[in-house]
Amino acid sequence: MPEVKPIHIAKRLTQAQVDMLRFAAHIAYTKDHCDTLAALTALFGRVLKLSEDQLFGLYCGSYLHDVGKVAIPETIWFKPGRLSPEEFAIMKTHTTIGYEICRPIDAFALALPIIRHHHEKWDGSGYPDGLKREDIPFLARIFQVLDLYDAVRTDQSYRRAATHYEAIGAMTDGGLDPRLLLAFARIPLSAHDRAKSVFPRISGSPDAIDGVSPPPLRTEFYSCFISHSSRDAAIAKKISADLRKRGIKCWYAPEDLKTGAPLRGEIDKSIRLHDRLLVILSESSVASPWVEAEVEAALEEERRRSTVQEELRGNPIVLFPVRIDNSIFTVDNGWAAAIRRTRNIGDFCSWRESQSYQVALERLIGDLAVSDQVDAKARAARRKAAAGLTA
Numbered sequence: 001m002p003e004v005k006p007i008h009i010a011k012r013l014t015q016a017q018v019d020m021l022r023f024a025a026h027i028a029y030t031k032d033h034c035d036t037l038a039a040l041t042a043l044f045g046r047v048l049k050l051s052e053d054q055l056f057g058l059y060c061g062s063y064l065h066d067v068g069k070v071a072i073p074e075t076i077w078f079k080p081g082r083l084s085p086e087e088f089a090i091m092k093t094h095t096t097i098g099y100e101i102c103r104p105i106d107a108f109a110l111a112l113p114i115i116r117h118h119h120e121k122w123d124g125s126g127y128p129d130g131l132k133r134e135d136i137p138f139l140a141r142i143f144q145v146l147d148l149y150d151a152v153r154t155d156q157s158y159r160r161a162a163t164h165y166e167a168i169g170a171m172t173d174g175g176l177d178p179r180l181l182l183a184f185a186r187i188p189l190s191a192h193d194r195a196k197s198v199f200p201r202i203s204g205s206p207d208a209i210d211g212v213s214p215p216p217l218r219t220e221f222y223s224c225f226i227s228h229s230s231r232d233a234a235i236a237k238k239i240s241a242d243l244r245k246r247g248i249k250c251w252y253a254p255e256d257l258k259t260g261a262p263l264r265g266e267i268d269k270s271i272r273l274h275d276r277l278l279v280i281l282s283e284s285s286v287a288s289p290w291v292e293a294e295v296e297a298a299l300e301e302e303r304r305r306s307t308v309q310e311e312l313r314g315n316p317i318v319l320f321p322v323r324i325d326n327s328i329f330t331v332d333n334g335w336a337a338a339i340r341r342t343r344n345i346g347d348f349c350s351w352r353e354s355q356s357y358q359v360a361l362e363r364l365i366g367d368l369a370v371s372d373q374v375d376a377k378a379r380a381a382r383r384k385a386a387a388g389l390t391a
Contacts, residue, residue: 227295236280276320
């Protein structure tokens with residue numbers, strides 16, 4: 001197998017254009033989808049002995065292919081069931097919208113056929129132009145193989161992810177160029193894994209993208225304490241793991257509580273030390289005295305911060321509620337009712353559905369993220385004060 005090397009983009013894209021690729025990766029809302037496609041297109045492109053220009057076009061197309069979905073209503077984009085004919089007609093416009101967004105940018109010219117034609121089919125039944133066979137641009141046909149492969153290999157709410165060999169079998173009915181599918185099927189799975197492990201992620205570290213440094217990630221150096229009922233441990237653990245992957249330092253009792261430590265005291269300390277309390281609201285948690293105590297500790301911390309001088313206060317908001325069912329709306333009194341009346345509550349009700357979960361997670365990260373120096377200084381001061389209190 002040929003060696004998979006980074007695509008050299010430092011001299012071909014401006015910083016703003018690199019940022020646009022990053023934005024398009026977030027539009028995909030499927031974890032690692034665009035980074036995976038970029039690695040696989042580099043691998044497959046080398047196997048096919050493509051030119052550097054063609055590899056560059058595939059690279060940009062891996063990120064930009066669905067950028068037109070920015071114009072699609074979320075009620076359609078993330079609808080859990082089958083789209084109506086009217087809704088599907090709207091969804092199909094993302095190809096031409098993305099094409100028009102990127103068409104004026106010369107640096108993305110090689111990716112335009114992928115953006116517009118990645119939903120065409122070999123038999124002519126695709127969209128937007130109903131192209132068939134070799135009339136579908138070559139780079140678009142290559143990209144179709146990899147896009148479908150990654151989709152079939154990814155867990156969905158209605159099915160498990162296919163194995164490598166199951167995916168190859170399923171793709172024979174996917175409207176693809178049969179010669180390209182055969183060439184892809186001959187690549188050993190070990191080469192896929194190696195390509196994904198060595199190929200730089202555009203959403204990764206500043207050194208990952210051939211000399212083009214991204215702006216600082218807004219989620220660095222932040223922390224939050226996660227409060228939940230024991231019955232909701234699965235979603236709590238999932239959110240904790242995903243926040244940590246994004247650089248948000250979480251304190252999660254089942255993983256971070258030291259053996260033998262006084263439970264209540266350690267949790268109260270963690271709320272003082274950490275910037276945010278993320279409370280997961282559900283039928284069981286709104287009835288939990290334990291969760292109530294943690295919420296009260298967070299509200300007390302908010303009241304305390306309101307009394308300190310401004311330069312030490314930082315962001316005064318500590319409590320960040322999210323819900324995984326609608327129970328919070330049936331409570332008429334107590335702390336839960338107060339939260340319902342006074343706070344914007346994040347919606348994780350469809351957290352088992354991958355795309356809906358990713359949307360909710362991105363919104364939560366945006367809400368948790370604070371990056372100004374005032375908050376950084378306030379955090380340091382609060383930690384010092386808390387250390388003195390618990391010494």
